[in-house]
Every structure is written in C-alpha cells, then in structure tokens.
Amino acid sequence: MPLSPSETxxxxxxxxxxxxxxLGQNFLTDGNIVHKSIAMADLPAGxxxxxxxxxxxxxxxxxxxxxxxxxxxxxxxNLFENLKKSLASFIQNKxxxxxxxxxxxxxxxxxxxxxxxxxxxANLPYAISSPWMESLLHSQRIPMTMVLMLQKEAxxxxxxxxxxxxYNALSIFIQAAFQNSHIHPVPRQCFFPVxxxxxxxxxxxxxxxxxxxNQKTRxxxxxxxxxxxxxxxxxxxxxxxxxxxxxxxxxxxQNLSRNLRPEQISPEQWRALAEFxx
Numbered sequence: 001m002p003l004s005p006s007e008t009x010x011x012x013x014x015x016x017x018x019x020x021x022x023l024g025q026n027f028l029t030d031g032n033i034v035h036k037s038i039a040m041a042d043l044p045a046g047x048x049x050x051x052x053x054x055x056x057x058x059x060x061x062x063x064x065x066x067x068x069x070x071x072x073x074x075x076x077x078n079l080f081e082n083l084k085k086s087l088a089s090f091i092q093n094k095x096x097x098x099x100x101x102x103x104x105x106x107x108x109x110x111x112x113x114x115x116x117x118x119x120x121x122a123n124l125p126y127a128i129s130s131p132w133m134e135s136l137l138h139s140q141r142i143p144m145t146m147v148l149m150l151q152k153e154a155x156x157x158x159x160x161x162x163x164x165x166x167y168n169a170l171s172i173f174i175q176a177a178f179q180n181s182h183i184h185p186v187p188r189q190c191f192f193p194v195x196x197x198x199x200x201x202x203x204x205x206x207x208x209x210x211x212x213x214n215q216k217t218r219x220x221x222x223x224x225x226x227x228x229x230x231x232x233x234x235x236x237x238x239x240x241x242x243x244x245x246x247x248x249x250x251x252x253x254q255n256l257s258r259n260l261r262p263e264q265i266s267p268e269q270w271r272a273l274a275e276f277x278x
Contacts, residue, residue: 005029005192011056017078019193024125025076027055028149030190033201034062040182040203041121041147043068048115050143052103052122052132057083059123064090071097073109104128107135123149126197130154130170138218142177142210145203152198155183162266169225173218175267176211178204217274224262232265233258250276 160166
C-alpha cells in the first residue's frame with residue numbers, strides 16, 4: 001500500500017531525496033487510486049506491464065503482487081537505487097525488469113520485441129507526457145491498453161475534437177491508435193508533495209486497426225499546426241513545390257475548403273494525408 005504523506009517524506013529523507021519538480025516527482029499516497037489504476041486496466045493474468053517512472057514502487061509492487069511481469073524505467077538515480085533494494089526479490093526472480101534511463105528514449109523500458117500483447121500502467125511524469133506519447137507512437141508497438149495518471153489538461157488535449165482550441169497534432173496521432181474509454185478524477189491531496197494542477201486517470205484502449213502516421217507526415221502536420229490559426233490555403237504557399245502539389249491533391253480529394261484552419265480538419269482527413277505523403 002502507498003505510504004502516507006508523512007511516511008513518504010520520512011522515506012525520502014532516509015536516502016536524502018528531495019522531489020524534483022522538473023521531473024514531475026509527485027508521489028501517490030492514496031491506496032484507493034493505486035487499486036483503481038489496476039482495476040481500470042482489467043488485465044488478464046500474466047500480461048506484461050510497462051511502467052514509466054515507478055518512483056517509490058507503490059504501483060509497481062501491486063502489479064507484481066498481481067503476478068504481472070513488469071518492465072519499468074526510472075531516470076532518477078536515487079529512486080532507481082532505492083527500487084533495486086526495496087524490490088530486490090522481484091528483480092532476482094526476473095518478475096521485475098528495472099532499467100535506469102530516459103523513458104522518452106526508451107518508451108517501453110526495453111520490453112522484448114517478441115512480446116506482442118502488453119499494457120502500460122503508470123503515473124506518468126507530467127513533464128514528459130507528450131514527448132513520451134510521441135515516442136511510443138513512433139515505436140509502432142501499440143499496447144492493448146493503457147491506464148495513465150496524467151494532468152487533466154493533457155487528457156483534454158489528447159482526446160480533443162477538431163474545431164476546439166485543445167485539438168492539436170498529438171490529438172490526431174493518438175486518436176489514430178487509441179480510444180479513451182474511461183476517465184477518473186484524482187484529487188490533488190492524493191500526492192506528496194501536493195501538485196498545483198488537477199490530475200485524472202485515463203484508460204486508453206488500442207483501436208482494432210491502429211493507424212500509424214509515417215515520420216514524414218507527422219513532421220508536416222506538426223509544422224502546419226504551428227500556424228493553426230491560418231487558413232490551409234495560405235499555408236500551402238509557404239511549402240516547396242513537391243509538398244505544395246501533394247497538399248493540393250489531398251485538399252481536392254478530401255473536398256476541403258481552403259478557408260479551413262488546421263484545427264478544423266478532422267483526424268480522418270489528416271489520416272488521408274498520409275496516403276499522399278508516403
């Protein structure tokens with residue numbers, strides 16, 4: 001079970017660790033939220049789980065008790081060393097595969113390539129939520145389900161509909177692979193130290209046929225969204241001749257108005273762009 005805020009503070013003091021704001025280190029202190037994460041994932045027995053930023057190992061231990069093989073990546077040296085000691089028995093029996101590293105560079109914590117069915121369950125450090133998601137999608141290894149603790153505003157952006165101010169390039173890429181099926185609010189008081197933002201648990205299930213945007217198209221869509229308030233017709237003029245020709249074909253095929261802004265174009269229409277930009 002999670003430690004109380006005072007116990008968490010005491011434990012961190014024992015190995016001289018102060019929570020690092022730049023790494024988004026807010027430690028969960030509510031056992032109900034840990035159990036809610038696992039319940040939302042609703043995983044079959046033995047399914048491997050990837051965890052990002054295990055911190056003090058609260059969620060990790062519960063996943064291990066449920067007999068899931070866990071592949072975890074932790075960037076902080078102090079926390080990594082503490083995890084090696086506190087979860088040593090699970091490491092020795094090879095149920096826990098713990099690595100030290102940057103989760104954006106290792107989004108699946110060195111999960112073996114032969115593992116096809118797996119999940120991600122994590123209190124994702126908020127500072128890396130978007131770049132980690134981009135890195136995961138780039139890997140083309142899409143988990144069957146994810147249950148992530150995220151900043152409320154980040155979840156709103158990821159699931160945003162076109163025509164809203166939250167809708168962006170990452171919204172398009174995520175919605176091509178996942179569907180949000182359940183969201184559960186998490187009070188600020190469930191963390192130590194208490195963050196200045198609202199959090200939610202979100203369950204994201206893999207679509208039956210996930211769509212993968214190639215790197216060329218992702219780069220182009222991101223570039224277009226840097227000028228999201230401009231009309232798509234005017235944005236064409238700034239592209240090189242081959243890209244302009246390709247975009248012209250896409251606009252014509254999708255019957256798009258040149259007066260539309262990038263944020264007004266649906267995810268399905270952006271997916272069609274990848275067919276022209278392969």
